[in-house]
Amino acid sequence: MAGLNPTVCAAAPARQRPRLWRGAVLLVAGLYFLVPLVASAVFTVDIPNEGLTLDAYTHIFSADGFTSSLLLSIGLGVATIVVVLALMVPAEIAVRLSAPRLRPVLEVVCSLPLVVPSVALVAGIGTVLKWGPDHLSRTPLYRTFVAIQDPGFPVVLVLAYVVMALPFVHRALDSGLRSIDLRTLVEAARNLGASWPHVLLRVVLPNLKSALLGASFLTLALVLGEFTVAQLLGFQPFAVWIVQASGSNAQLSVAVSLLSLLLTWALLLALAALGGRGAKNRTPATAVSTAAAADKE
Amino acid sequence: MTSAATAAVLDAERAAGSGAALELRGLRRTFGATTALDGLDLTVEPGELVALLGPSGCGKTTALRVLAGFERPDSGAVLVDGEDITRVPAHRRDTGMVFQSYSLFPNLDARGNVAFGLRMRKVASAERRARAEELLALVGLPDHGTHYPHQLSGGQQQRVALARALAVRPRLLLLDEPLSALDAKVRLTLREEIRRLQLELGITTVFVTHDQEEALSMADRVAVMRGGRLEQCAAPAELYARPATAFVAEFVGAMNRIPGHVGGSGEVEVLGTRLPVEGPHTDAGEVDVLIRPEGLEVAADDGGTARVVGTTFLGATTRLSIRLADGTAVKADMATHAAAELPSGTLVTVAPHARPVLVDRRAAT
């Protein structure tokens, strides 16, 4: 606790400086992020010589494909989160508990998507998808091939996004697991009679809540903004739709971008609020003092 | 703690059944090139508290983990009330374990932690809650049910961990250095409380520690381990007075090594006195004789060849550091008032009490 407030004991003039700096940095950063946003917002509502209008926004909601592409993106995002967590949570836990030596391997595998450009990824997927029908047309697998490319819900995109989300999900889960004594918690639970599913549901996951939320955040943001893979494979989630819509009307496309930004923020805030609820029953301020007083029993 | 309610709880606990008998048979466990357990045998009577004592790395934790089912032995067996549980998975073992590191579930409050085992056993919610409150009262934290682990001190966390382990009425209580992370004072009080509870509940307990004082003060019997094997298992007083091996003798309590000579008669000559040798090591030749600090008689003597080189005040007794004529450093305890006459620099004579002594191979110098 003592280290928290070094400025408190410093002399008054010395206090002014950091504050000044802080203000300056905040101002510069604020300008950097806000100016383009505000400029975009003005651009969408201000038609030269005609005055202010919300036409661009009203058009969006009536535009062809807005709702369907947005719903598709959200659906893809949720599916990706579910799959990537179902894959990675048990993997991370298992590696820590029973094969700590494989941790570097996991680290490298999960970082690979960062160095493979999505264009390369999609080229690979595209090749396989084209190759499939030629060789599989007479096997039951053919149906699967067709099904995962259903434009209504292209499972193949989920698979690609799972791979692309690995680096972020791994980082988030890794730091979450680092902050708890996983082995002891698991053993304590086992000792008290918890089966493995119970250990996972009642002990590990609740204590990984913020890591899980973080992983979900990043995955959702990734999926909502992903363009390359979806476009090259010929599907039309939200990001692709924005670009197509913008081809015809610059004002409309900027309005859509702004809206999608707000939407992403709203989703992230909703997730954060979800996470915050759990954290509220811990009150760190009182915790320190009670704990300090307690050992004097 | 002394309310009628808790007394009733304790009666009910005792009536629920006395402790189980525990037997470890030839446990072996290796990790790569390291042999953590090398044929460990140990028997614990129902209701008994046995302390597993030994230096760091001698396999104490591994032994406890095998008992709890977290570690499979390469060979050997664990028997509880005669039933072989070596292959039973950890969550069906019905043991209560308290860990060395803080192990409370951070997402649950104290009551939730204590009730966790009952929840896993599908006990109804009202009953769980009542039982958790009982247990928290039993460990002296009746008002802390809604505190989260991070709001509790280290000592309180270990109390809750103890309550959590006991809540399910386990057949065995396993404690792995539960006090080692706490400061000295809390450690002392908690040590006494664990022992009191264990006696009241009559639960068979294995207590792992590397602290000999802890082991000697709490246990019915102390099992001294060395290199994955049992060196000696005996009541504290016996362990101290009649250590079976030189290792036990030196590990438990303070011990002097004084050069001596074993003659043909099986007696050893040390400090100019002939003493009977205890135990099997009686080959004639040069040996080290093991004598405790309180087993030496020191007297001021201007013609003496030994010299007091330092004193340490221990309360009722004072420990003298003495250099013998041949340069050997020994320690001798004597009543503080008598030691006052022997300040540093005094020439003295040192003689052993006339008792059988342990001898050991001469230590390399």
Ligand SMILES: Nc1ncnc2c1ncn2[C@@H]1O[C@H](COP(=O)(O)OP(=O)(O)O)[C@@H](O)[C@H]1O
């Ligand atoms: N999981 C493990 N992997 C490798 N070596 C281990 C493992 N657990 C224990 N050991 C080794 O086994 C020996 C005994 O360890 P342990 O039972 O923890 O000793 P103690 O609790 O008496 O200090 C040590 O040398 C330790 O390094």
Ligand SMILES: [Mg+2]
């Ligand atoms: Mg240990």
